[in-house]
Amino acid sequence: MIKLNPKLSQKFAVAFLFCATIVAIIPVVIIIFIIIKNGYSAISLEFLTAMPTNGMRSGGIFPAIVGTLSIVFCAILITLPIGVCAAIYLNEYAKDTLLTRLIKLAIVNLAGIPSVVYGLFGLGIFVMFLGFGVSIIAGALTLSIMELPVIITTARGALNSVPPAFREASLALGVSRWQTIRHIVLPNALPGILTGAILSIARISGETAPILFTAAAFYLPHIPRSPFDQVMALPYHLYIISTQIPNMPKNIIFATALVLLMMVLSMSLIAIIARIYFRKRRKW
Amino acid sequence: MKTNLYQNKMLIDDLSCFFSNKCVLENVSLSIIKNEILTIIGPSNSGKTSFLRTLNRMNDFNSDFSRKGNVFLDEENIFHMNMEKLRMRVGMLFAMPIPLPMTVYENVIYAPKRLGVIKHGKKSEMDAIVEQALRDASLWDEVKDRLDSSAMKMSGGQQQRLCIARILAINPEVILFDEPCSGLDPISTAKVEETMIALKKRYTIVLVTNNVKQASRVGDRTAFFLMGRLIEIGGTAKLFVSPKEQKTNDYITGRFG
Numbered sequence: 001m002i003k004l005n006p007k008l009s010q011k012f013a014v015a016f017l018f019c020a021t022i023v024a025i026i027p028v029v030i031i032i033f034i035i036i037k038n039g040y041s042a043i044s045l046e047f048l049t050a051m052p053t054n055g056m057r058s059g060g061i062f063p064a065i066v067g068t069l070s071i072v073f074c075a076i077l078i079t080l081p082i083g084v085c086a087a088i089y090l091n092e093y094a095k096d097t098l099l100t101r102l103i104k105l106a107i108v109n110l111a112g113i114p115s116v117v118y119g120l121f122g123l124g125i126f127v128m129f130l131g132f133g134v135s136i137i138a139g140a141l142t143l144s145i146m147e148l149p150v151i152i153t154t155a156r157g158a159l160n161s162v163p164p165a166f167r168e169a170s171l172a173l174g175v176s177r178w179q180t181i182r183h184i185v186l187p188n189a190l191p192g193i194l195t196g197a198i199l200s201i202a203r204i205s206g207e208t209a210p211i212l213f214t215a216a217a218f219y220l221p222h223i224p225r226s227p228f229d230q231v232m233a234l235p236y237h238l239y240i241i242s243t244q245i246p247n248m249p250k251n252i253i254f255a256t257a258l259v260l261l262m263m264v265l266s267m268s269l270i271a272i273i274a275r276i277y278f279r280k281r282r283k284w
Numbered sequence: 285m286k287t288n289l290y291q292n293k294m295l296i297d298d299l300s301c302f303f304s305n306k307c308v309l310e311n312v313s314l315s316i317i318k319n320e321i322l323t324i325i326g327p328s329n330s331g332k333t334s335f336l337r338t339l340n341r342m343n344d345f346n347s348d349f350s351r352k353g354n355v356f357l358d359e360e361n362i363f364h365m366n367m368e369k370l371r372m373r374v375g376m377l378f379a380m381p382i383p384l385p386m387t388v389y390e391n392v393i394y395a396p397k398r399l400g401v402i403k404h405g406k407k408s409e410m411d412a413i414v415e416q417a418l419r420d421a422s423l424w425d426e427v428k429d430r431l432d433s434s435a436m437k438m439s440g441g442q443q444q445r446l447c448i449a450r451i452l453a454i455n456p457e458v459i460l461f462d463e464p465c466s467g468l469d470p471i472s473t474a475k476v477e478e479t480m481i482a483l484k485k486r487y488t489i490v491l492v493t494n495n496v497k498q499a500s501r502v503g504d505r506t507a508f509f510l511m512g513r514l515i516e517i518g519g520t521a522k523l524f525v526s527p528k529e530q531k532t533n534d535y536i537t538g539r540f541g
Contacts, residue, residue, distance in 0.1 A: 096347065166385070168382070169378065169447070169450075170384065170395075172375065173372075173398075173399075173451065173454060174368045174370075174371035174373075175394075175398045184384060
């Protein structure tokens, strides 16, 4: 081995780490650049608010936007309360037994299951067994089951970040455990829980596989009337127009991708802003 | 025990405590007399904090904890009492000041609100409780103009007195102090000590301290713990001047610990 002097090796290390960072960023920048360059020409108010026409080759993507929003909205409505409650139980009440350790391990592992497996699970349970059919509700349930482990994990992290001393101080005053959780722990964990929730929304808005068999329609140019309706969804719509439709104008494909990207990015942005806001308000 | 001239507020009967089967407190029996300040001294690992935390069952949240023996509060076994009720009667102040992340006012009124002490929910009623508690903790004059500012911004000594006020607001019978001045400067310490002495008219106080001088300043009686055992207990003046045990003498003269 050549022995470098410390100053030189320091420089090499910094240069190497910097390059690794650049390599990580470049693909993201290129993707965003290509999508904007090819897609911006098709973006217009009509594109965002009109029904698709001419076999989806022209018109807008309004039903796909509404479809995705309604699936995601329902999913988060289901997954957030259940996830937060489970996190409270696991973090605040559950004793450290073999069973709770197994449950925690299972939750961590659930987050690693491929999303298409959740899709098949949703098809079997919600669409067929429970008879919801291919619908918003079936898709939302599938997505919420997929997102539960993530919500539970982030919510537990947020609860954990509340100093144990606060709980002890409250309990020592004779305040009950639940009141301590309700009035001390939860208000202080809320920012973290919310940030996790918003990031989850961002993540599930882009998911295709879980809604493929459970909610998404190939072509359905109207707005859903009930949670048991089938809907178009942006990620699936993007997949169809880029692979299944001949003579599809390129700029519409890229514009659809751009809309999806913007939806996800703006969610993440809201999460970041919320986090900054709450961090400023935090009093410890 | 009835032969005692003084009224026993708490009676500890042959108490032993264990963490994961490791004995941290061995067969301790003593009584705590009403309206006294009982100070407990001893080196670290002597079991004095474990002892204190057993008196209002703060150890019960730790699943490794187990105990033998009994503790009585006014002749009622505390281990048969409702845990929340017990803690309302036996308050505890921790080594580090822990203001809750809210305003000064909210900190004081937090427990009375949660415990349903406030009957009508009137603002005037709450104001009165807050003012009285802060006065009793000798903090009122310093904070009366900034009751709505965050308690986290106060100095360490003020925070500790706020924590005292928080306990006083629920009007307990016994207050347990767990090294309340270990993180404070001498002036803040003096203020907390003054507060404690003023409080003993109405409350019974148990003070665990690492500071032998503090024990001699504020204690009516002093107990010396070593390695989980009660070595000696007696009137503070007597214990410091002529301890019965050699170990006590070694500790208070600074030969170890």
